[in-house]
Amino acid sequence: MFDSVVDWAVSLMDTLGAVGVGLAILVETVFPPVPSELVLPLAGFTSTQGELNVWAAFIGATTGSLVGAWLLYWLGAAVGAKRLRAIAERMWLTEGADVDKALHWFSRYGETSILLGRLVPGVRSLVSIPAGVHRMGPVKFSVLTLIGSGVWNGVLIWLGVALGENWTAVSDVINRYSTWVYAALVLAVVGFVAYLVVRDRRRKARRFSDSS
Template sequence: MDAVLDWVVLVMRTLGSPGVGVATALETVFPPVPSELVLPLAGYTASQGHYGLVPAIAWATAGSLLGALVLYRLGAAWGLERVCALADRIPLMHGRDVRRAVAWFGRHGRTAVFVGRLVPGVRSLISIPAGIDRMPLLRFCVFTTAGSLVWNAALILAGHQLGAQWHVVESYVGPVSNVVYVLLAVGLSVLAVRRLRRRPA
């Protein structure tokens, strides 16, 4: 991870604020690169005078939208039937569960996209069901941009204010990510137990 962060700093210092957009787009498409590290680091780099704070937030939000559109297109390309077929091949999963999830998304799409962009561990993945559901592209862009702007601004401003202590942000956001991952794991475990109980003896 240190090597990744060193590369992120190099990109930001070389390209300026557009480099923040590049880093954020990559972070959106590849969730293992956490935004709770990239964004505060962008704020710290801004505090050193490499670029302005407002351009950093603007470019970060543009990068988030670009990355989200890539995942949206991926979900749209896969389509519901292909994802359901894939789920049917995975032990203890069924295509009907995917259909229920997509149906839920269809009822709460705007809220799911906006709030999802504020939840670590969900921020990137929420774009895939949006693509599967073929959420209107303009609506998807508006709510993705709004949610990303709130998240990006908060973390970049935190890094800017903390300066050399920018990494402290991760110590607060990280536990939230862990809680989300635990909840997802519990949800999957409950689903697996239900599937096992339904199997004929």
């Protein structure tokens, strides 16, 4: 996986330069298994060899992040809150009110989640979808995405420049960080499902009590 992604990224950079970096990050934003922690440090290292302008790589990467984020934003907008409520009503354990609660939470903390979510592996892409469902203002969404993605892209490219031929160390560190993040997400999902199951049982118990 590592070698194939590196070969693919090198091929894009050799052929398209900074545009290739942008395309790689666009794909990574929409399809997270393509890791930016490989592509961006590699771009930084490549710039030290005189084969790529580091600022052009940063602009390309951040543009790719924004385009990918907008694709997921419009996916969320196309689904919309109304459809999500209908889906929630048909699903086991959930109801339309859960969607309303989630949207209410996003209205309070959406800006922070968009900004900081860009720095969290596994969340960086997904956070654009609720922004679309909530119909966050396009300008605000774009600015927050550019800031968050710009920090992530800039740090990883700079690390590739600083580490030189040891640029792969960035991926090793972030992979360890990602493992903890994914473990926390799994625990959160398990906890949320447990909460839904308990809530469903309590409601059934109340209905049985009211009917008897």
